[in-house]
Amino acid sequence: MSSDSILYSPYTLPCGVTVRNRLVKAAMEENMSSLGNVPGESMYSLYRYWAHGNLGMIITGNVMVDRSSMTGPGGVALEKSNDLAPFQKWAKIIKSNGALAIMQINHPGRQVLKAMQGNAIAPSAVPLDMGKHSKLFAQPREMTCQDIHEVCKRFVETAKQAELAGFDGVEIHAAHGYLLTQFLSPLTNQRQDEWGGSIINRARLLINIVSQVRAVCAKDFIVMVKLNSADFQKNGFSFDDSCEVVNRLEALGVDVVELSGGSYEAPAMQGQTRDDTTLAREAYFLEFAKVLESKTDIPLMTTGGIKRAEVAERVIQQGCALVGLASALAITPDLAKKWQQEWTYSGVIPHCTWKDKSLASLANMAMVRRQLRRLGNNITTLRDPSPLWSLILDMLHRNKMTKRDVG
Template identity: 40%
Template sequence: MSHAPILFSPFEINGKATAPNRILKSAMSEVLATHGVHLPTQAHTRVYARWAKGGTGILVSGNVMIDPTALGEPGNVVLEDGSDLAPFRDWADAVHEANPETLFWMQLNHPGKQSPKFLTPEPVAPSAVALGKGLETSFAVPRALEPAEIEAVIARYARSAALAKQAGFDGVQIHGAHGYLVSQFLSPHHNRREDDWGGTPQKRRRFVLEVLQAIRAEVGDAFPVSIKMNSADFQKGGFEGDEALAVIEALTAGGIDLIEISGGTYEAPAMTGARSSSSAREAYFLDFAQQARARTSVPLAVTGGFRSVAAMEGALASGALDFVGLARALVLDPEFPLNAAADAEYICDVGRPSTGIRALDRMFMIPITYYESQIRRMGQGREPDPKLSAWRTVWENVCALGAASFRKRRA
């Protein structure tokens, strides 16, 4: 398009796949799986087919867990040995039938300590360090993983990746951001081990590098493997700066195919816009991407804050990134790519949904669950509603999750 020639140009990813444009739908939790079953549903296929028809270049699924005993929240999808692959094939087929050019990648995740007590009474983590910021009341103090257990978790990542490929997905993404297990291993605050898995920056990044190597051994060299990682944790003693850039260099050497840059954890939620060093340019983490570009030739995506066509094209023209990551904007406007292609002035303002009662917003995690409600609407074949009341979100969460809706279900 003449008004955004970079945004709507194709991009070849390390000779392994070609995205039709530079718009990447970043992972958002759908919580659409039937509790206790953990398989994709018809709602998943409807939602992702809608995004594919809307013209998104790369779709990344919401976090698919690698272990049914380690869930981040109710309604998570799980893919492991023994899973019925038919619903996963249906999910991938729905995207490819809706738009054969769209790439569909599965995000793989393990929550570590970020699993609420009512789901996981004894979570695991690199070290026995509790979550803070008031979350310790709803999330149990984790048990430190034994070395053999760490190896078993790595094997689970690899096996789930192999199954995703078998089911017809076009690639996988390792969730290494937002305080989940990979992020916990990278963090000096959360990883206080003194063995081969912690104690130095090199040892803290061993886990993610071995996950990457194990996945690559299962899926082969021609299958795209990406990662979502933090630019910083935005908490005292956390992962940031030079250590984050060193991880990018190590991932590059390890053969990663794309790095999606985000930031924050649920103790310090920068990814929801709570913090932003570059809000004037919309992209929350663009400054870090500019530093990362000097350290890697791997394709980079930046997620967080983008709303306008002009800002996206400008960020891409800077050379700091190759893909624009969108989440909430694509939920409110599943046809965002088509609308952006037709209108140089197009903007999708996601706003800040609120009940007006701060404590209630916190209890129901309104900045996140509001968009889950919109995804649920699309899963039912309805249109997203930008005017949807946050109170409606509270009611729908109570109806969908029952008593569990009143329990803190995400760190």
């Protein structure tokens, strides 16, 4: 019976806070901020759906720590100088029905679209390789040690702001090819100083951020890290590297490590790799989580490819504390509630099968984002959106947002 499922049992995190159930809305960038890159009415409408969806925890789409480096148009940024009111309202809505509110915080590093005219910085000046789509991205500048300390300070300030705004915790984004992943991966981090080389050096920025966030925020403030199990590129960040990083995070009292994988170049988070690794058809990273679970006491969460209750339950039975759902909750925001009423109800994850894998990956994202915008406008979602039409609508929306943000 669904309500007896372990999915609906509470879980107490190392910081002492209890999550009411194991189902977590994973981060999805909304690209629908209000002017000034702050949350506004459409984002509030969207999050009201999830707040009423009986989830244990709701993680926001990534919030940038520096407004001059955005992952995409219509993104959200939270800096020390921000007025907290729009963020306080956001936290209040997310928590209105008992879910915990976690803000995901991020810096894109080199993953900055040229059209956004943002500041693209990276551990080394290695540009993105996305074949014929590479030219869409800015050429990154190699960071100085001062830049690295500045980024660290910004992550800590944003985490503190999130706490002051009423969020229960933060998730530090160290996955999917963004700045912290760029430091972790030897493909993108070719530094010869204390920030490059060994995995200890490559993880130094992440470790510094986590320990400083722990130091400035309350003891019961939840600190999570989203980490790649691997980047699924030859000679990249390996699973052994990932285990080593988790080891270090455990010593810092991290509450949850969310296991994901890949980057823009190799979108394993959508089930595709570049190094011929075969991922499970559902719960892509569960095999990695199972191995990691035997090596660490940090509660683990795995996200990717989960749309059925039976699979989500298996994730918990096989040792994860929490299970993350993203795309499926864009189409069925109350999926956690539906499973309680009808255990076999299947969510939907769009799957575009175009030959051009990069374009197909963009179409998959576009289909999901289209649902987010529909919810933001209080319109019902589509179970079977057209990839092409979604891509066109997405491009129009992104162009409009880019013009607004760039001015």
